[in-house]
Amino acid sequence: MGKPYVVGIDIGGQSTKLGVVDARGNIIIQTSFDTRDITTLKGYMDELEKTLSRIINAPAVGGKEKVKGIGIGAPNGNYYKGTIESAPNLKWAKDKHGNPEVVYLKKNVESALGLPVVVTNDANAAAQGEMIYGAAKGMKNFIEITLGTGVGSGIVIDGKVVYGHDGFAGELGHTTSVRRTGRLCNCGKVGCLETYASAIGVARTARELLEIEPQRPSILRNIPADEITSKDVAEAAAKGDELSVDVFSYTGRLLGEAFADFVAFSAPEAIILFGGLAQAGELIFKPTVQAMEDNLLSIWKGKVKVLHSELPGSEAAILGSAALAWEL
Amino acid sequence: MGKPYVVGIDIGGQSTKLGVVDARGNIIIQTSFDTRDITTLKGYMDELEKTLSRIINAPAVGGKEKVKGIGIGAPNGNYYKGTIESAPNLKWAKDKHGNPEVVYLKKNVESALGLPVVVTNDANAAAQGEMIYGAAKGMKNFIEITLGTGVGSGIVIDGKVVYGHDGFAGELGHTTSVRRTGRLCNCGKVGCLETYASAIGVARTARELLEIEPQRPSILRNIPADEITSKDVAEAAAKGDELSVDVFSYTGRLLGEAFADFVAFSAPEAIILFGGLAQAGELIFKPTVQAMEDNLLSIWKGKVKVLHSELPGSEAAILGSAALAWEL
Numbered sequence: 001m002g003k004p005y006v007v008g009i010d011i012g013g014q015s016t017k018l019g020v021v022d023a024r025g026n027i028i029i030q031t032s033f034d035t036r037d038i039t040t041l042k043g044y045m046d047e048l049e050k051t052l053s054r055i056i057n058a059p060a061v062g063g064k065e066k067v068k069g070i071g072i073g074a075p076n077g078n079y080y081k082g083t084i085e086s087a088p089n090l091k092w093a094k095d096k097h098g099n100p101e102v103v104y105l106k107k108n109v110e111s112a113l114g115l116p117v118v119v120t121n122d123a124n125a126a127a128q129g130e131m132i133y134g135a136a137k138g139m140k141n142f143i144e145i146t147l148g149t150g151v152g153s154g155i156v157i158d159g160k161v162v163y164g165h166d167g168f169a170g171e172l173g174h175t176t177s178v179r180r181t182g183r184l185c186n187c188g189k190v191g192c193l194e195t196y197a198s199a200i201g202v203a204r205t206a207r208e209l210l211e212i213e214p215q216r217p218s219i220l221r222n223i224p225a226d227e228i229t230s231k232d233v234a235e236a237a238a239k240g241d242e243l244s245v246d247v248f249s250y251t252g253r254l255l256g257e258a259f260a261d262f263v264a265f266s267a268p269e270a271i272i273l274f275g276g277l278a279q280a281g282e283l284i285f286k287p288t289v290q291a292m293e294d295n296l297l298s299i300w301k302g303k304v305k306v307l308h309s310e311l312p313g314s315e316a317a318i319l320g321s322a323a324l325a326w327e328l
Numbered sequence: 329m330g331k332p333y334v335v336g337i338d339i340g341g342q343s344t345k346l347g348v349v350d351a352r353g354n355i356i357i358q359t360s361f362d363t364r365d366i367t368t369l370k371g372y373m374d375e376l377e378k379t380l381s382r383i384i385n386a387p388a389v390g391g392k393e394k395v396k397g398i399g400i401g402a403p404n405g406n407y408y409k410g411t412i413e414s415a416p417n418l419k420w421a422k423d424k425h426g427n428p429e430v431v432y433l434k435k436n437v438e439s440a441l442g443l444p445v446v447v448t449n450d451a452n453a454a455a456q457g458e459m460i461y462g463a464a465k466g467m468k469n470f471i472e473i474t475l476g477t478g479v480g481s482g483i484v485i486d487g488k489v490v491y492g493h494d495g496f497a498g499e500l501g502h503t504t505s506v507r508r509t510g511r512l513c514n515c516g517k518v519g520c521l522e523t524y525a526s527a528i529g530v531a532r533t534a535r536e537l538l539e540i541e542p543q544r545p546s547i548l549r550n551i552p553a554d555e556i557t558s559k560d561v562a563e564a565a566a567k568g569d570e571l572s573v574d575v576f577s578y579t580g581r582l583l584g585e586a587f588a589d590f591v592a593f594s595a596p597e598a599i600i601l602f603g604g605l606a607q608a609g610e611l612i613f614k615p616t617v618q619a620m621e622d623n624l625l626s627i628w629k630g631k632v633k634v635l636h637s638e639l640p641g642s643e644a645a646i647l648g649s650a651a652l653a654w655e656l
Binding site for chain 2: 189267
């Protein structure tokens with residue numbers, strides 16, 4: 001009998017979520033801890049190890065003999081090195097000069113818990129989760145696109161997540177196929193897909209459109225421009241606000257154009273959309289698919305599915321990270 | 329003892345080249361036949377099988393007992409199906425209405441010769457050849473870019489050529505990361521990388537530059553505009569013709585910008601340039617590397633090599649196709 005459980009850990013900017021998961025994707029136990037007040041790496045690792053130990057030894061799990069391994073999804077998580085490197089949003093991972101420190105996650109957690117650990121970034125974890133528990137079950141070639149505050153991606157080829165030469169492959173949010181000039185990205189480049197297709201990008205497009213067309217009515221004008229969020233735009237669009245619908249059409253068009261280039265790279269069976277923006281449904285899917293089709297080589301027209309993630313929203317991050325551990 | 333030889337076949341628009349190759353990349357025997365006068369599929373297959381039989385049974389080879397298998401590189405060659413599909417340049421692969429026929433290469437050659445056959449496109453064959461015999465020896469992750477009449481690509485991840493869901497992965501010449509508007513491509517799309525970075529694209533850039541700057545001196549003005557080839561531009565640039573140097577700078581810049589997006593996809597150790605244009609050396613490498621570096625995420629800056637193919641020019645196509653057969 002193999003060990004029945006794996007642990008999934010999702011490290012975010014504000015909190016860390018942990019869960020013990022079985023092979024069918026049932027979460028046996030889960031918890032999280034707030035990391036906003038943790039300011040040192042040691043403080044973070046202590047809390048992580050304490051919490052891990054607690055859930056692994058919970059009666060419902062039965063101790064580490066029942067656990068195959070631990071999967072961790074983290075910003076800038078590196079699969080080969082088992083580290084987090086240069087993650088700007090993790091306050092506890094900075095040295096006294098405020099520079100990001102290298103976090104030896106795999107090494108530390110393995111020696112503290114005595115279980116094998118695998119680390120990658122959150123989008124790669126989502127792709128692995130999608131393959132084992134979600135919309136990509138049975139697929140060997142697909143691309144997971146995470147549309148959140150930023151735009152991430154996990155690429156699966158021949159049934160395996162692509163890590164590349166250095167463990168950092170799959171940064172499709174920072175391709176600039178869409179616009180060579182334009183918006184400055186957090187990464188320092190200009191015109192990255194992320195500056196348009198992220199939650200922040202959508203809000204920005206809305207603000208720009210409101211400004212460019214000052215006469216055009218929109219219920220978004222009831223909100224101070226600086227406070228408009230992508231959620232506001234989605235809600236307005238769902239109510240039929242035309243300007244808001246146009247924001248999604250524009251975003252989807254850029255996304256679909258980029259997808260056509262991604263298809264030319266790895267010829268996936270499907271592109272799967274995960275995250276907040278994907279929840280806008282047809283508002284974003286329709287223009288995206290249309291633009292992708294318009295830009296595909298004829299051999300791929302009508303053949304590449306664009307699907308909604310089937311990982312359950314609130315537990316997706318834990319499931320994704322957990323899925324990594326089955327490969328151990 | 330394994331069988332010591334493989335056969336490599338390169339199917340081009342005007343001729344088909346064949347060679348028997350050993351594990352070190354020595355070509356034991358090679359030949360080719362002209363296909364310009366062959367107008368039927370049956371005519372072609374008869375000639376191919378006859379020639380194959382002749383080289384395999386040559387005394388230096390010793391018959392099919394010495395041959396592990398046959399690798400074929402062909403335009404639109406499909407790895408999974410073993411076919412050529414919709415190849416516009418193969419006159420002998422058209423039905424009586426002039427429409428491209430599906431060529432069941434693998435099936436036909438296997439049953440005629442009694443040896444296993446693998447088929448893919450020429451750029452994938454070049455990538456496989458580079459990995460076994462060329463500049464990518466020992467590499468697990470790299471991208472081969474073929475700069476010829478068109479722009480092709482073969483992507484290697486984890487030591488394997490990427491074929492994708494349908495066998496057609498790696499069409500990076502038809503990504504449009506470079507320009508969304510612009511030149512019409514043979515594929516029907518607009519602004520494909522191929523319209524700029526191919527031999528035809530370079531000649532076109534030269535003609536455009538000569539027209540846009542009518543006062544600017546250039547030795548290319550000694551050639552009728554319609555007859556300028558990329559070779560003319562390379563020769564003029566090598567002689568210090570500034571306008572011609574600018575053509576390569578422009579081409580390299582677009583190529584390098586596209587490379588930065590490719591790196592974000594698969595994080596390769598190297599990008600390897602193969603084909604006529606690559607022979608322009610520093611004229612094309614320098615602006616390409618510069619533009620790539622300018623557009624890379626910081627994690628990759630200074631880390632991705634851009635290399636010249638080490639497959640010997642005249643035999644590269646045979647070596648590439650032959651390399652495929654070692655995987656059989």
